[in-house]
Amino acid sequence: MFTTQLLDVVTTAGVLYIVALGLLIVYGVLKIINLAHGAFLAAGAYAGVVTTELGWNPWTAPLLAFVIGVAVAALVEWRVLRGLYARPLDTILATWGLNIIVVQLITLYFGREIHFAESAIGRAINVGGATYSEYRLVLLLLAVVLGVAVWLVMQRTQIGIVARAVIMNEELAQALGINTGLVRFVTFGLGAGLAALAGALLTPLISVHPNLGVPWLINAFMLVLVAGVSLANLALAALVLGGAQVLVSSYGNPVLGSLTIVILAVVILRFRTITI
Amino acid sequence: MRERWMDHRSRSLAVLLVVLIVAMVPAGAVQSQDKKPIVIAVPVGLSGVNSVVAPAVVQSGELAVEEINAKGGVLGRKLQLVPLDDESGPAGAVKAFNTAIRQHKADTIITMETSAARNAGAPIAERAKTLFIYTSFYEGRACGKTLFVNAWVPEQVVPPLIKFMTDDKKVKKWFAVGSDYAFGRGMIEAAKSTIKGVGGTILGEEYQPLQQSDWTAIISKIRAANPDGIIYSTSGGGPNIDFMKQFKAAGLKMPVGSLSIDELTAEAGGNAAEGVYYTGDYFTGLDNPENKKFLDAMKKKFAAGLKTPNSLSEPEYDGVYAYAMAVEKAGTTDAEKLVQVLPTIVFKGPRGQVQMNKQHHAPLPVYLAQVQADGKTKVLKSFGLVDPGNQCPKLK
Numbered sequence: 177m178f179t180t181q182l183l184d185v186v187t188t189a190g191v192l193y194i195v196a197l198g199l200l201i202v203y204g205v206l207k208i209i210n211l212a213h214g215a216f217l218a219a220g221a222y223a224g225v226v227t228t229e230l231g232w233n234p235w236t237a238p239l240l241a242f243v244i245g246v247a248v249a250a251l252v253e254w255r256v257l258r259g260l261y262a263r264p265l266d267t268i269l270a271t272w273g274l275n276i277i278v279v280q281l282i283t284l285y286f287g288r289e290i291h292f293a294e295s296a297i298g299r300a301i302n303v304g305g306a307t308y309s310e311y312r313l314v315l316l317l318l319a320v321v322l323g324v325a326v327w328l329v330m331q332r333t334q335i336g337i338v339a340r341a342v343i344m345n346e347e348l349a350q351a352l353g354i355n356t357g358l359v360r361f362v363t364f365g366l367g368a369g370l371a372a373l374a375g376a377l378l379t380p381l382i383s384v385h386p387n388l389g390v391p392w393l394i395n396a397f398m399l400v401l402v403a404g405v406s407l408a409n410l411a412l413a414a415l416v417l418g419g420a421q422v423l424v425s426s427y428g429n430p431v432l433g434s435l436t437i438v439i440l441a442v443v444i445l446r447f448r449t450i451t452i
Numbered sequence: 453m454r455e456r457w458m459d460h461r462s463r464s465l466a467v468l469l470v471v472l473i474v475a476m477v478p479a480g481a482v483q484s485q486d487k488k489p490i491v492i493a494v495p496v497g498l499s500g501v502n503s504v505v506a507p508a509v510v511q512s513g514e515l516a517v518e519e520i521n522a523k524g525g526v527l528g529r530k531l532q533l534v535p536l537d538d539e540s541g542p543a544g545a546v547k548a549f550n551t552a553i554r555q556h557k558a559d560t561i562i563t564m565e566t567s568a569a570r571n572a573g574a575p576i577a578e579r580a581k582t583l584f585i586y587t588s589f590y591e592g593r594a595c596g597k598t599l600f601v602n603a604w605v606p607e608q609v610v611p612p613l614i615k616f617m618t619d620d621k622k623v624k625k626w627f628a629v630g631s632d633y634a635f636g637r638g639m640i641e642a643a644k645s646t647i648k649g650v651g652g653t654i655l656g657e658e659y660q661p662l663q664q665s666d667w668t669a670i671i672s673k674i675r676a677a678n679p680d681g682i683i684y685s686t687s688g689g690g691p692n693i694d695f696m697k698q699f700k701a702a703g704l705k706m707p708v709g710s711l712s713i714d715e716l717t718a719e720a721g722g723n724a725a726e727g728v729y730y731t732g733d734y735f736t737g738l739d740n741p742e743n744k745k746f747l748d749a750m751k752k753k754f755a756a757g758l759k760t761p762n763s764l765s766e767p768e769y770d771g772v773y774a775y776a777m778a779v780e781k782a783g784t785t786d787a788e789k790l791v792q793v794l795p796t797i798v799f800k801g802p803r804g805q806v807q808m809n810k811q812h813h814a815p816l817p818v819y820l821a822q823v824q825a826d827g828k829t830k831v832l833k834s835f836g837l838v839d840p841g842n843q844c845p846k847l848k
Contacts, residue, residue: 177672177676180672180675180676181672184668184669184672187668188666188668191666287504288503288504289504289689289716289720290689290690290693290717290720290721291720292720292721292722292827294722295697295701297701298697298700298701298723299701299703300701300702300703301703307675307702307703308702308703309698309701309702309703310701311701312668312701380697380701381665381666381694381697381698381701382665382666382690382693382694382697383665383689383690383691383692383693383694383697383720383721383724385689385690388665388690390663391663391664391665392665421669422668422669425668425669425670426669426672426673429658429659430632430658430659430660430661430664430669430670431632431659431660431661433669434661434663434664
């Protein structure tokens, strides 16, 4: 029982981390909350439906999802968002509008009914005496890999250094000759690509339908609000909030559990003194 | 001097109007009683949560109307189907019912709706003395003088499933799981009372919020309780697959009975729901001549546009037939007479024999089915006609 609960906590944190990562990156660099995050999750999940129908290996779904996410995001950043950076409130409207458009396009093509996406792994394995879903463990591993990869990009590459400069002081970065427009373009594409990738990774756990992103968007939003722009904070927030949710659901009930993330986020924001 | 009371243009308009009215009088007279079609309104959720299933409901109705009209209609009059959008909710239902009755002069309303929409629409139909045949399974105990139901209530599908799992699968210790909403909780309540009735025990009972798709905590609780079997009732569609995918992935293997899965959902879920047992009154795989004829006719009529018939859409077909037979027998479309006649009508359709003779509800043929490895549903056996019990003790 204890082993199972521990695994529940860490794997739930892993799933939340994967889902929130794209939102955090966009928020960090662009200072906007991408409310189309849920739509990108859905689009990624449908990449799994497409690869299943084409008979491809299930592991190609996350890659296809990433490509689709980046492509859609590139188009949107170029034609819509670029003109709105000076008006941050309007970007909320624009990304929410984008969310509606993407979800409706998916509905028009695939319909509102649920779809099937092949899972790469569907079995359970034995971990420390407990039988546990292998796929959830793989997701935990992927969360760590993605986290480390994004961290390395931010710390060790030219792009990352430039991005961090923009995060810290955009005007100064611009004055130093950094092409902040390009940084925004790349970051939005990467964030949306990661969202779609997360959507594809969720399909072995959940059914695929156009609005699947909504509950995940809300949780991801709470995590990012608490974490600010730090990758380590995001991991910590996923562990604390996701863990609390699992424990409250286990010892209390899932109805209370589903409130935990929101309530804890509010409490943490109230008492957190460090600002971003 | 007073102005002319009408200028030239409005005068010619008035003349035109008079001409039109005069022209319509004889046309109306010719189209009187014997030629005017009998209007069947179908307020259904063409938009909103029911929009996945609504097109199939309309198609079932269209086929029944076409077949009846091909044989000369009813009392020499043709049937006419008028689908309307109830937006899957009460506000839309009020609009749709009023439109049906006032604008389309509907003789009857035969439709599948959400319970909220039905509760909003039924009083409107009753006030207008319009017969309303409700064709959706629901939580039970909706009663009205002009309201009839030809689909199942929990008393008809829950006990057979529980008894089968108790007797054949040797499930004594149960774990009950539901989505946290009225229908999910109602179905679990019905299951619990049957389980207690057959001497089983309930080790645990958990409800998941509707918007939550991660079942991890509940699955861990099931594992810790280690029951012989599971009975669950989520909201329709996706949540069934969410739960079953995560249940399977966690390596749990006990038998599962579902009170919320349907054929389309099971098939869309691929192998996720493999092995799940469920009961119902209609499956496409029912092996009887009426169902074969129904499915062939549906395929022929709608070809590529066919929406797979299912337990929410097929009763519309039965409902239209039962209504037509009642009108034929009563010799009138007058609702007060039809209320007396309808309970005497027996229609043998794709589900089997259906007669709405138990307090405006129908004893129904109930079947046991199991989801196969490819997601398709296989009908395992028939429980025969199952009584709905006391739904409306104040009605006959």
